[in-house]
Amino acid sequence: MNLEATPTGSASLTVRDLRAGYGDVRVLWDVSLEIEPGEVVALVGSNGAGKSTLLGALSGIVSVESGSILFGDVELAGAATDRIVHAGVVQVPQGRRLFGGLSVRENLLMGAYLRTDREVHADLERCLALLPRLRERYEFPAGRLSGGEQQQVAIARALMARPKLLLIDEMSLGLAPVLVDQLLGILAQIHAQGVTILMVEQDVQTALEFAGRAYVLETGRIVKSGPAAELLDDPSIKRAYLGI
Secondary structure, eight states, rough: OOOOOOSSOOOEEEEEEEEEEEETTEEEEEEEEOOOOEEEEEEETTTTSHHHHHHHHHTTEEEEEEEEEEETTTOOTTHHHHHHHHTTEEEEEOOOOOOSSSSSHHHHHTTTTTSSSHHHHHHHHHHHHHOHHHHHHSSSSSSSOOHHHHHHHEEEEEEEOOEEEEEEOOOOTOHHHHHHHHHHHHHHHHHHTTEEEEHHHHHHHHHHHSSSSSEEEOOOOOOOOOOOEHHHHHHHHIIIIOOO
């Protein structure tokens, strides 16, 4: 299910010569990429390639050494996380990172903690309409939910921040294929509502079958990019990641 770009009013993301890492350990080396409004873009690569580090840099939770992260006309490199969220870049983190002792409702409201408008309740209803299972679990502690339900909560929490660009880190991790398919259907609905998506996935085939374009990251560097369908048919990608 390749998703093509859908015109929206969202901003484009332009990353140029990005270097980032942890303390003295550099993980990303001169990474450059572009995402146009309305695209679904996959970032794929092996474990340890730097995919999550890149999302962390985009989200403001990993230190940027040098380079530029331009979202529309706003420079986000080195910006505080709350400023990045306010600009419209919101991450669904690897491992969900929910507040296990809080209810589903309380976790969703945490996604709206920066908002001061009066549409929070209406957005809660929209999330529950998109993810009806969460209405059934609304007052359950998030820590008691199944893995697939927790991932739905993590996605809905991000939606409560009204993202223009949704960053999704390893959504399929630890989930059965049938649950992954359900979540991809949810992402397709979110994309249809005008949200741009950048997804990081170690499951290369799933990512390339879903996205419209993709970048391949190896040891902190972008080594390939192009239409996802073409990369899926690339012999070197098949050998390295699909075992074909």
